[in-house]
Amino acid sequence: MSKQGLAGLGQDGVDDCCPGLLTAPLDEAWSVELAKVFKALGDPIRLRLLSMIASRAGGEVCVCDLTPAFDLSQPTISHHLKLLRQAGLIDCERRGTWVYYWLLPEMTDRLAGILTRPAGRPLPEPAGTAGDA
Incomplete structure (x- = not known):
């Protein structure tokens, strides 16, 4: 199988059959970080544990x-x-x-932002990049 250079979606300046992207897709570093999070959530035991912790009063x-x-x-x-x-x-x-456990809302808020963001809105920034110049 050959590896030919492929133009990115809607980024080659040619009119495509479909509209271009509304926002930039995830970059590589953020994709790697999110993959680890989704892998952790991919187990039913861990998903239940997270739900139990998140729903705990106090x-x-x-x-x-x-x-x-x-x-x-x-x-x-x-x-x-x-x-x-x-x-x-x-x-x-x-x-x-x-040992006592609690939810870290920063990550769950970012996940919710990615999964529920309206079209045309930017992705939430990964941790440690907001305000970096």
Whole structure:
């Protein structure tokens, strides 16, 4: 299979059969970051854990309250929580024996912005790039 140079959608100056892009697509770095987040959300256990944390009154939940909701061991639940932390979706703090988790709204707000943005609106900026010059 040959690799021929392909003009980007609506970027070659030629009238295409379809309208051009309304906004710039994701750049490579932001795509890589988002792929990690969506991979973390691609597991039903992690998706349920995130939902449980997000819906908790007071904004945080102890791992001891999460574990009984699953037919899994506490170390397995902790592993899933670690993957959600690495994706930037949650954070935690150890208090004595237990670890407490809470949602990081910055990432979930950016995901919501990407998934629900109206046509013609720019994508939300990745973390660390807003205001950089």
